[in-house]
Amino acid sequence: MARRCRSWVHPPFLRDSLVALDQVVGPRIFQRPGSRVAQMANTMDKAKRLSPKILFKGKSNFFGVLRARIDAHFAGRNRRDDPRLYLKSVIILTWFFSSFALLLSSSDWVPQLLLCVSTALAACAIGFNIFHDSIHQSFSGNPTINLLLARGSCALLGVSRYFWRYKHNVLHHSFTNVFQWDDDLETRGCLRMSPRQPWEKKFKHQHVYCWFLYSLATIEWIFVKDFIHYFTMRINPFQPYPPMSKLDKIEFWTSKMAYFTVFLGLPFLMQPVWTCVAGLMIFHLTLGLSVTLIFNLAHVMEKPSFPVPKGVTLPTFESEWAIHQLATTVNFGRDNRLLTWFSGCLNYQIEHHLFPKVSHTHYPEMSLILKRTAQEFGLPYHDYPTYLSALKSHFRTLKWLNESPRVSSVFVAKPGDSSGITSLEETEPSRWFGRTTIGP
Numbered sequence: 001m002a003r004r005c006r007s008w009v010h011p012p013f014l015r016d017s018l019v020a021l022d023q024v025v026g027p028r029i030f031q032r033p034g035s036r037v038a039q040m041a042n043t044m045d046k047a048k049r050l051s052p053k054i055l056f057k058g059k060s061n062f063f064g065v066l067r068a069r070i071d072a073h074f075a076g077r078n079r080r081d082d083p084r085l086y087l088k089s090v091i092i093l094t095w096f097f098s099s100f101a102l103l104l105s106s107s108d109w110v111p112q113l114l115l116c117v118s119t120a121l122a123a124c125a126i127g128f129n130i131f132h133d134s135i136h137q138s139f140s141g142n143p144t145i146n147l148l149l150a151r152g153s154c155a156l157l158g159v160s161r162y163f164w165r166y167k168h169n170v171l172h173h174s175f176t177n178v179f180q181w182d183d184d185l186e187t188r189g190c191l192r193m194s195p196r197q198p199w200e201k202k203f204k205h206q207h208v209y210c211w212f213l214y215s216l217a218t219i220e221w222i223f224v225k226d227f228i229h230y231f232t233m234r235i236n237p238f239q240p241y242p243p244m245s246k247l248d249k250i251e252f253w254t255s256k257m258a259y260f261t262v263f264l265g266l267p268f269l270m271q272p273v274w275t276c277v278a279g280l281m282i283f284h285l286t287l288g289l290s291v292t293l294i295f296n297l298a299h300v301m302e303k304p305s306f307p308v309p310k311g312v313t314l315p316t317f318e319s320e321w322a323i324h325q326l327a328t329t330v331n332f333g334r335d336n337r338l339l340t341w342f343s344g345c346l347n348y349q350i351e352h353h354l355f356p357k358v359s360h361t362h363y364p365e366m367s368l369i370l371k372r373t374a375q376e377f378g379l380p381y382h383d384y385p386t387y388l389s390a391l392k393s394h395f396r397t398l399k400w401l402n403e404s405p406r407v408s409s410v411f412v413a414k415p416g417d418s419s420g421i422t423s424l425e426e427t428e429p430s431r432w433f434g435r436t437t438i439g440p
């Protein structure tokens with residue numbers, strides 16, 4: 001029975017077209033000599049790979065106490081499958097599909113412009129609320145529901161589930177704000193997002209032009225970055241992805257083809273070309289800016305630290321993982337109900353980093369327990385009162401990072417040389433540090 005289902009889902013013609021895309025068309029487009037993928041693959045081949053993990057040596061009873069308090073708070077109640085999250089998802093999906101349908105049938109430029117922005121914001125809400133939770137397995141206790149929602153939302157957004165899951169769930173959540181491990185700090189040389197990144201003259205005005213680059217984020221992600229990752233299987237010169245299975249590859253191509261057919265093909269069939277091009281740009285500029293101005297405000301800020309592990313073979317932190325998360329993550333605008341609803345509680349980032357498998361709708365109530373426990377243990381609980389204050393801090397951080405080489409560049413492991421990974425903690429300005437070895 002299982003075999004029959006598989007053959008129905010992947011009939012030979014579909015399988016053959018996917019194989020052709022994978023082995024013939026893709027490499028011709030992305031791996032021709034001189035292409036960006038070929039150049040990156042060349043750089044990557046020369047780079048030494050970093051250790052796939054970092055050891056957190058510290059041990060305190062902070063996280064044990066916190067978990068016990070959170071357990072007592074839930075008192076056996078289900079932490080996932082929250083009816084509020086199901087209702088919210090229905091509202092967001094209705095918002096998205098109705099905006100998109102109206103956009104396709106509209107012929108006047110004013111409603112088209114407004115509907116483009118509306119569709120982009122709805123797509124952003126899908127990303128924050130459905131895509132992010134389901135890939136973390138925090139939407140439902142049923143893995144099949146999470147998988148279906150994750151695959152469905154990836155097809156709607158045009159992004160690869162496989163690469164996001166590894167880059168975000170594994171690297172970002174495990175090694176937050178650690179340069180060369182946390183890919184959220186990686187802008188492929190366009191911006192300096194960490195004091196550990198070597199300073200270059202080109203970053204001098206990054207706080208001015210970052211708006212423009214942020215707005216291109218989803219265009220690069222969907223149309224370029226995913227394919228670079230697919231054909232190089234490296235997240236950056238130092239970090240490889242685990243190999244993809246056949247099913248992962250089929251999912252990658254099916255999801256991309258579905259997205260390109262519905263969200264590129266359909267508009268071009270129903271609207272004039274120039275309207276589609278303009279609409280596509282407005283859609284992605286809105287989406288890219290909205291996504292980056294939520295995710296970046298949780299880490300690239302003045303309050304959190306950018307710690308460096310000691311050692312090369314097995315890089316090690318003296319602190320423990322939970323305390324590392326407190327030291328490198330911030331919350332913002334917790335009283336802003338609209339922001340909390342729209343961002344899927346990503347403004348409660350500390351709660352999310354410590355409890356990523358709990359549905360985000362529970363974070364506001366958990367934050368009271370978490371803040372109290374952190375304070376009892378003398379640990380930081382970085383919090384910006386409003387979204388605007390967080391936004392200002394983010395841009396002050398980018399400005400501070402561009403002004404001069406604040407941190408010696410000897411740390412950075414150049415391709416082929418990982419010996420530079422030594423502790424810079426002694427030379428580091430204290431504002432970037434926070435406390436990394438804290439305990440009661």
Ligand SMILES: [Zn+2]
Pocket residue numbers: 132136168173352356
């Ligand atoms: Zn996450």
